[in-house]
Amino acid sequence: xxxxxxxxxxxxxxxxxxxxxxxxxxxxxxxxxxxxxxxxxxxxxxxxxxxxxxxxxxxxxxxxxxxxxxxxxxxxxxxxxxxxxxxxxxxxxxxxxxxxxxxxxxxxxxxxxxxxxxxxxxxxxxxxxxxxxxxxxxxxxxxxxxxxxxxxxxxxxxxxxxxxxxxxxxxxxxxxxxxxxxxxxxxxxxxxxxxxxxxxxxxxxxxxxxxxxxxxxxxxxxxxxxxxxxxxxxxxxxxxxxxxxxxxxxxxxxxxxxxxxxxxxxxxxxxxxxxxxxxxxxxxxxxxxxxxxxxxxxxxxxxxxxxxxxxxxxxxxxxxxxxxxxxxxxxxxxxxxxxxxxxxxxxxxxxxxxxxxxxxxxxxx
Amino acid sequence: xxxxxxxxxxxxxxxxxxxxxxxxxxxxxxxxxxxxxxxxxxxxxxxxxxxxxxxxxxxxxxxxxxxxxxxxxxxxxxxxxxxxxxxxxxxxxxxxxxxxxxxxxxxxxxxxxxxxxxxxxxxxxxxxxxxxxxxxxxxxxxxxxxxxxxxxxxxxxxxxxxxxxxxxxxxxxxxxxxxxxxxxxxxxxxxxxxxxxxxxxxxxxxxxxxxxxxxxxxxxxxxxxxxxxxxxxxxxxxxxxxxxxxxxxxxxxxxxxxxxxxxxxxxxxxxxxxxxxxxxxxxxxx
Ligand SMILES: Nc1ncnc2c1ncn2[C@@H]1O[C@H](COP(=O)(O)OP(=O)(O)OP(=O)(O)O)[C@@H](O)[C@H]1O
Ligand SMILES: [Mg+2]
Numbered sequence: 001x002x003x004x005x006x007x008x009x010x011x012x013x014x015x016x017x018x019x020x021x022x023x024x025x026x027x028x029x030x031x032x033x034x035x036x037x038x039x040x041x042x043x044x045x046x047x048x049x050x051x052x053x054x055x056x057x058x059x060x061x062x063x064x065x066x067x068x069x070x071x072x073x074x075x076x077x078x079x080x081x082x083x084x085x086x087x088x089x090x091x092x093x094x095x096x097x098x099x100x101x102x103x104x105x106x107x108x109x110x111x112x113x114x115x116x117x118x119x120x121x122x123x124x125x126x127x128x129x130x131x132x133x134x135x136x137x138x139x140x141x142x143x144x145x146x147x148x149x150x151x152x153x154x155x156x157x158x159x160x161x162x163x164x165x166x167x168x169x170x171x172x173x174x175x176x177x178x179x180x181x182x183x184x185x186x187x188x189x190x191x192x193x194x195x196x197x198x199x200x201x202x203x204x205x206x207x208x209x210x211x212x213x214x215x216x217x218x219x220x221x222x223x224x225x226x227x228x229x230x231x232x233x234x235x236x237x238x239x240x241x242x243x244x245x246x247x248x249x250x251x252x253x254x255x256x257x258x259x260x261x262x263x264x265x266x267x268x269x270x271x272x273x274x275x276x277x278x279x280x281x282x283x284x285x286x287x288x289x290x291x292x293x294x295x296x297x298x299x300x301x302x303x304x305x306x307x308x309x310x311x312x313x314x315x316x317x318x319x320x321x322x323x324x325x326x327x328x329x330x331x332x333x334x335x336x337x338x339x340x341x342x343x344x345x346x347x348x349x350x351x352x353x354x355x356x357x358x359x360x361x362x363x364x365x
Numbered sequence: 366x367x368x369x370x371x372x373x374x375x376x377x378x379x380x381x382x383x384x385x386x387x388x389x390x391x392x393x394x395x396x397x398x399x400x401x402x403x404x405x406x407x408x409x410x411x412x413x414x415x416x417x418x419x420x421x422x423x424x425x426x427x428x429x430x431x432x433x434x435x436x437x438x439x440x441x442x443x444x445x446x447x448x449x450x451x452x453x454x455x456x457x458x459x460x461x462x463x464x465x466x467x468x469x470x471x472x473x474x475x476x477x478x479x480x481x482x483x484x485x486x487x488x489x490x491x492x493x494x495x496x497x498x499x500x501x502x503x504x505x506x507x508x509x510x511x512x513x514x515x516x517x518x519x520x521x522x523x524x525x526x527x528x529x530x531x532x533x534x535x536x537x538x539x540x541x542x543x544x545x546x547x548x549x550x551x552x553x554x555x556x557x558x559x560x561x562x563x564x565x566x567x568x569x570x571x572x573x574x575x576x577x578x579x580x581x582x583x584x585x586x587x588x589x590x591x592x593x594x595x596x597x598x599x600x601x602x603x604x605x606x607x608x609x610x611x612x613x614x615x616x617x618x619x620x621x622x623x624x625x626x627x628x629x630x631x632x633x634x635x636x637x638x639x640x641x642x643x644x645x646x647x648x649x650x651x
Contacts, residue, residue: 052547072550079551085544089566098562099552150552 002063002076002153002186003028004049009058011044011210018044020210021058031180031187032215033201035194037233041210042190046156049188050079062153078152082159084143086131092118092142093127099150117149118142120179137168144176148183155180155187161196173200194234198222206230228344231276238282240275240316244268244343253343256315258293262343277341282321284309285335292335295319300329309334407625413618433615437623442604447623450584450601457519457583458576461526466572469534470564474543487531490524498524499589506593513597521589526579533578537571538564577635581628 004026011019019041026032034042047053049060051072060068067075086095093114100110118124121141131139140160147155160176161169177200180187191197197204198218206213206221206229214226225231232239242255244267251264253275262275285292295311302325309321311334321336413419417430437443471477472484490498502521503512511517541564549559565572587602594603605620 073553081544085548087563102553
């Protein structure tokens, strides 16, 4: 049994609000990913859970006990650092056994548990080596073993795979998930990689600028984004800014001279909105039709399994639609129709969104 | 589209760094030059100390003798001075380490207010001619009764050694990833335990080097010791300075060799130690 609760937790640095009033309940045995762009406060949140940073406001509870004032050595959490932070002067076995020895366990117990944990992470037979004699993936596994050997209630991981190459990253991703399932351990996993979050986590908590945007499973986050930020950050979206016009049950967004039918979820007529539409929610037509817009400068980008159709529209700017890999342009005109578009109140200025998208190469790293 | 210019072959001016053979050769050359610079004067001294008769233009003495060594080592003033020097240097080193290690750690890790200012303050004694400092220190020592005492000399030596050692340990601690310490805390270690289990072992090479410097600096200090230690506390270098004019040249050579010996020995020991396995592993990580 191990659940974690963040209650209105905040952390302010001199000129930045790193974490802004975050409340989050992580259930027993749950794998939650903290996802967001660089600098959104993920690490700060995780380090507050581990006890390395004291929140300026709010509480942290583990199994109902307030641990806000406890130092890291007195919390039932274990952390895997992005840099692994293996002790270079100790062998692999000593690294893993360090915490057990602190607990003054009998020698054979220490050895047995160390060996078993190295087995769990798939690293038998390197016990006498020093960390510098291991590959990145192996170091990663040692770091994981070192954290898990103490039987923590909560496992915390801060971008543990970011130093590995793409292939290994995918393998370790599955491995970490397998181990988490095997040990049934409540886990908080920080990442800026949405693919990691979507594939590994039971639930994803999306953050931006210290604010928790949405918490939900992969489907929620992808299909029912709560904010324009989430819609844009997860997957990719066409983003338009306009004004909402509500008439009875139907709503449209006025974007320049164009009108796009949208889901507006109870927003009032006249609201300034950001409209988001996924590339796969754009229908591509060969002939003009109602609600369809002609694309200028259309071109195709091949992604292997599918293609993306890129083009411009005078009112919307750049638009993007997903098309089958057999799709060809053949110099014929193309039109797109928004089959599903969502409108969000533009409390987040559109400038913010583009700014975020522009300075976020991390997303594609 | 304009035709692209053919890519120039990338010429790197630092190619010789990448060539291991070249690198080894340069390293040997450098080591050789260093050996010549340090070795030749030292060798001359050794020759002088064993010279019975040595006139220009002979390259080596024409007669050998142990008489200078005997003369020096049988002189009770010399043995007293040696004893004093070797009782002061370890105490200076230990006390310096006791202050400099926590100070270095604090400067490297903790949010010490006015850190820059404090570090600068530490350097000030080195920024002026030492002799002025020593004279004013002597005046102070007269007032508080530290003049011509053992501890007076120890504190004077520590003015210099504290600066070096704090600087070196600060740099050493700063080079150790704070996450290593945090990982220890995370595994259940108290701050003190994390320091001694993780930080200290990793900082040890730096601390040893710093201690070595302190030891040698104390052993070599003559100016200040002369001012605050006379007439009763005469260390080796002070004796050398005061008597050098009245002694013959070979005697000065014997002295110099005696003074250089501990430095050489310590450096050899340190060099041994700094090659030990885990240090290499620690450096390999970077
Ligand atoms: N010690 C600090 N002093 C001042 N500001 C800090 C400090 N640590 C973090 N910040 C700021 O707090 C914000 C959140 O930082 P945090 O490290 O939590 O981001 P992150 O989401 O982990 O980003 P990344 O993906 O780049 O690791 C950033 O704007 C950062 O500049
Ligand atoms: Mg981070």
